[in-house]
Amino acid sequence: IIGYVLIxxxxxxxxxxxxxxxxxPQGGQYFFPTDTFLMRLYTMSYGYLGYFRMLIWPAALxxxxxxxxxxxxxxxxxxxxxALLLVIGIVILGIWQIKRNPIIAFAILFFFVASSIASNILxxxxxxxxxxxxxxxxxxxxxxxxxxxxxxxxxxxxxVTIGLSILLSLMLLGRTYFRNIDFQNDFSLNSSVVKISPxxxxxxxxxxxxxxxxxxxxKAEFYFKKSMEIxxxxxxxxxxxxxxYIKQGRYDEAVAFLDxxxxxxxxxxxxxxxxxxxxxxxQDYVKSVEAYYQAxxxxxxxxxxxxxxxLALLNANSLKxxxxxxxxxxxxxxxxxxxxxxLAKVLQKQNKFDQAQEFINRALELSPNDADAxxxxxxxxxxxxxxCGAKSYLLRALTIxxxxxxxxxxxxxxxxxxNFFNGARIELQTALSLNPRLVEAKEKLSLIxxxxxTKVDVVKCPD
Numbered sequence: 001i002i003g004y005v006l007i008x009x010x011x012x013x014x015x016x017x018x019x020x021x022x023x024x025p026q027g028g029q030y031f032f033p034t035d036t037f038l039m040r041l042y043t044m045s046y047g048y049l050g051y052f053r054m055l056i057w058p059a060a061l062x063x064x065x066x067x068x069x070x071x072x073x074x075x076x077x078x079x080x081x082x083a084l085l086l087v088i089g090i091v092i093l094g095i096w097q098i099k100r101n102p103i104i105a106f107a108i109l110f111f112f113v114a115s116s117i118a119s120n121i122l123x124x125x126x127x128x129x130x131x132x133x134x135x136x137x138x139x140x141x142x143x144x145x146x147x148x149x150x151x152x153x154x155x156x157x158x159x160v161t162i163g164l165s166i167l168l169s170l171m172l173l174g175r176t177y178f179r180n181i182d183f184q185n186d187f188s189l190n191s192s193v194v195k196i197s198p199x200x201x202x203x204x205x206x207x208x209x210x211x212x213x214x215x216x217x218x219k220a221e222f223y224f225k226k227s228m229e230i231x232x233x234x235x236x237x238x239x240x241x242x243x244x245y246i247k248q249g250r251y252d253e254a255v256a257f258l259d260x261x262x263x264x265x266x267x268x269x270x271x272x273x274x275x276x277x278x279x280x281x282x283q284d285y286v287k288s289v290e291a292y293y294q295a296x297x298x299x300x301x302x303x304x305x306x307x308x309x310x311l312a313l314l315n316a317n318s319l320k321x322x323x324x325x326x327x328x329x330x331x332x333x334x335x336x337x338x339x340x341x342x343l344a345k346v347l348q349k350q351n352k353f354d355q356a357q358e359f360i361n362r363a364l365e366l367s368p369n370d371a372d373a374x375x376x377x378x379x380x381x382x383x384x385x386x387x388c389g390a391k392s393y394l395l396r397a398l399t400i401x402x403x404x405x406x407x408x409x410x411x412x413x414x415x416x417x418x419n420f421f422n423g424a425r426i427e428l429q430t431a432l433s434l435n436p437r438l439v440e441a442k443e444k445l446s447l448i449x450x451x452x453x454t455k456v457d458v459v460k461c462p463d
Contacts, residue, residue, distance in 0.1 A: 111140035269299035303333035
């Protein structure tokens with residue numbers, strides 16, 4: 001008893017310090033958060049039957065044991081009573097064997113002592129049952145098996161004992177080998193769970209996350225929808241599906257799912273972030289800004305979120321507010337070069353070229369191959385009428401990223417001022433082909449066509 005107390009109290013103290021709660025950890029989806037002692041006792045009578053099965057026949061092992069494995073027991077039914085009697089009977093057997101056969105007594109009682117702290121009976125732990133809970137306690141079944149084989153050997157059944165020992169060892173070796181295959185990575189582990197338990201919620205959700213990360217969006221959609229079927233109010237599955245539909249251009253479906261997520265969890269930032277991105281794609285920047293502000297209200301301060309909000313404000317032509325949030329983004333992450341480049345864009349629009357140059361230089365120190373930073377450097381030099389310098393930086397930007405419509409557009413402006421109208425026309429047309437919404441490029445093209453009718457000398461740059 002003293003040993004049990006010496007182990008239990010430090011464990012419970014560490015648990016409180018780490019999880020922030022004596023019983024069920026704060027936040028998340030857990031078992032037994034408000035269940036009574038009797039409900040936990042009734043349910044865990046079945047839980048211990050699950051543990052016995054793991055020890056005696058570890059065939060269908062899984063990572064998650066949830067309501068698809070054991071449904072919460074609220075009343076004392078005949079089946080619950082039978083399970084309770086079996087568990088209590090095994091405990092009594094262990095006590096009865098203390099003087100008769102101490103090894104058997106120790107093996108039985110050690111199992112219950114080792115598993116009791118995380119059994120949900122003393123305090124709710126937040127999980128139903130788990131393989132990890134009986135790693136130490138599994139020594140009991142090994143000790144019982146060894147005792148039985150030794151007794152058989154002593155009675156003269158030497159060959160039978162050796163044969164059974166070899167058979168058990170081979171079976172356990174094979175099970176261990178195939179279980180290790182399951183544990184190769186998250187994908188193999190969750191796939192093994194779904195094979196055994198197709199309606200296992202965490203495993204289906206985890207597979208959806210995996211396939212989304214691999215850009216296999218059809219498979220991701222299947223597993224996320226499966227998760228919704230199992231538990232319609234589970235986690236942020238609606239927001240994640242909304243993001244998938246945005247990637248696929250299925251905007252109306254995305255809005256429906258994101259609104260549903262907001263209805264379920266109004267203070268979850270994820271659906272608002274997704275709506276902000278969706279409305280930015282649709283160029284409805286007023287709604288985009290509204291959605292991002294809601295996201296910022298509920299989310300933990302985050303540099304990338306502040307950057308996205310600021311971009312929406314920039315596109316909505318709210319330069320003062322955009323500058324404020326870009327600065328906040330940089331404050332949250334002083335190494336976030338993208339926010340520095342975006343802030344430089346705002347400052348250039350406000351004709352604050354010297355301030356803009358400071359952030360361009362900082363961005364290039366952090367990201368020497370940032371095409372957008374070189375583009376802005378070229379814009380800054382163009383504003384100072386340094387045409388050759390601007391041309392050099394814009395060409396460098398295009399060396400890094402040939403698909404930058406802004407770099408092609410700005411280079412077209414530089415060529416136009418250098419009176420190199422053919423080059424200007426090519427760059428502006430390229431910018432338009434990359435970004436058909438670039439209205440300014442269309443306007444400049446018509447002006448260049450008129451100017452090209454007048455013969456002027458081309459400005460040449462030194463080699």
